[in-house]
Amino acid sequence: MDLSYSPEEQEFQDEVRAFLSEKLPGELSNKVRRGQELTKADYERWHAILNARGWLGGAWPKAYGGQGWSAIFQHIFEEECALAHAPRIVPFGLKMLGPVLMKFGTEAQRAEYLPRILDGTDWWCQGYSEPGAGSDLASLRTRAVRDGDHYIVNGQKTWTTLAQHANRIFCLVRTSTEGKPQEGISFLLMDLDSPGIEVRPIRLIEGGYEVNEVFLTDVRVPVGNLVGEENTGWTIAKYLLGHERSNIAMTGFSVAALDGLKKLARAVRRGGKPLIENPLFAARIAEVEMDLEAVRITNLRMLARAEKTGAPGPEASMLKIKGTVVRQALNDLARQALGPAAAPFPSEALEGNLALAPDGHAQAAASYFNNRKISIYGGSNEIQRNILAKGMLG
């Protein structure tokens, strides 16, 4: 047993750290640290900085403009980025569509779309979920009917993250109603500015706008935008789920959040003393910290195994559950640490002398509420448990 990174991995870690301290703009990391909403331009700026270094698609093969990083290299990169409060990489093009096109796309599709993902020309969003198809994704009903060289698409997608910034969407659509529901699904690419597509914002619990409804009415999509064969969309979607194994546990974010929480608990006072000296509160930090430490190691165990066998195994579901629970517990403690000061809507009125929360924590309650999403999306924690139970008990 040796828990340390190999010399090459350590060297890479140093390289990432040096890069981040030199190139990550303070305006961006401050926003991320404070939990403030990033604008489209913020994301694009960070993507461009990474792309200039060749690291935006670091995990992509060299042939497609990547570095061919191993799972561990990618993990190191993402953890260091999170610790430095870098904006997260918008995953829809880079971590979802990119790998799908490499595996299932035509040469023409790869040549057209992959470079545009890296250089920021295209912003993709993910059109899987529908009002009636959440956990039971295979029941999706958005129809695509063949009409000569086109599909005519009708239906509705929902929860589409950051569609307001996107110019393209990849969708799962129904192309057949015969046989099992999984067997009649296809993977289709669309331009969001096609006639018949309307994007409407959904406001979330804490007041922000990051998800949307996408209405599709008689949208004409060229047949060339089909990825893979017709009716094989489910296989593609499943491939993607199995492929996405780095960063499921978001441990980098959690380590950064734990650090922030300790600083916060030192800065706020309760009963005439810093909150961190309150044994009840300190014990709760200690409990999350041990859980986080264990998740970090589980994560590394999974990466090591994936590197050997190419398959992530059931730890992926375990990591999703534990990683989200730990992160939510950290959000919960940060909100609690603020006491009464957590309750005001962060506003301009509360800047300067009247600031209620120590720097970087005004959004604690908003982040707590917003992050309830992480145990719901990407396969809810209940669905992850169903997967694990099936493997364990049959």
Place this chain on the structure above:
Amino acid sequence: MNFEMSDDRRMLADSLGRLLDDACGFEHRTKVAYEAPWHDPAMWSGLAELGLFHAFLSEDQGGFGGAGFDITCVFEPLGRALCPEPVLAQMMGLTLLATAGAETGPALDGTERLALAVDEPDAPWEPEAGSTEFRGGKVTGRKSVVYGGHVADRFLVAALADGKTALVSVAAGDASVTPYGMIDGGGASEVVFEEAPGEVLIADAGAAIADALDRGRLALAAEAVGAMDAALALFTDYLKTRKQFGRPIGTFQALQHRAVDLAIETEQARSIVIRAAAAMGTEAQGKAVAQAKALTGKIARLVAEETIQMQGGVAMTWEYPSSHYAKRLTMIDHQLGDAMFHTERLAKMV
């Protein structure tokens, strides 16, 4: 033994419920709760006309209630409707005015709005630990997150005077008030006093303030129970009707046991609130109120988190009332001492 509400209280609670159905429907409530001035004068006068504020004082104090159950029978419906009006501040203010033997008429009929200015940025929930001072007839200091302060006509301020915590009355116009909205709706303010002229209502006010805070904690615990009831009703309906995998999600046992746990815990919350209401004015008040506030705080968060999780994405949206219940249920714990604060107090009584 009798756990029935008296007829008078039931009538008040019923008419309050009807008024709130009309005046505090979801859309109107959302608008009032999240937009300046975070207050609806019509809703407020409706509450006053109902005689709501009289329910907080005893007959010899000029009201018609004043007992623990008078508080809970009002705050449960307020919680069920997520009413954003600063009734809590009015209730605690009235209690203190009555204790001081001061004029209560205008506050009883709602024309004068009160706010209790106790918490300070570095000393939340500790009225005697603040650094606001009263000297030579003037108050100087800062009070933080003053609920109801966004619309108050008068502040009742905890301030140090001659080595004791005094209760001082300051007209809102003599303070510098920065109003803001809250993440769970409604308003509060930062209040800065710079040599603001004040009138001492109670010179040694530690016990009186502690009693008013206890009544406020009882009110918040009851409000939480009302909000839990409403949140669970929405949740139950949704689990029965939302279908995935060809069946209502409420038929999945993975959700059923957790749903039942929420029902069990909500009954625990209801019981501890009844216990605390019955203990008001007795020796058991302090402990019973701390138990009620700590336990409802814990349960309220569980109900908030679990109703979001088990309803899925829809419960993350602003448009669906469930999310607003979840916010209120979570943030109630941040008022007048959270579960940890009261558990710590209780630990010292073990």
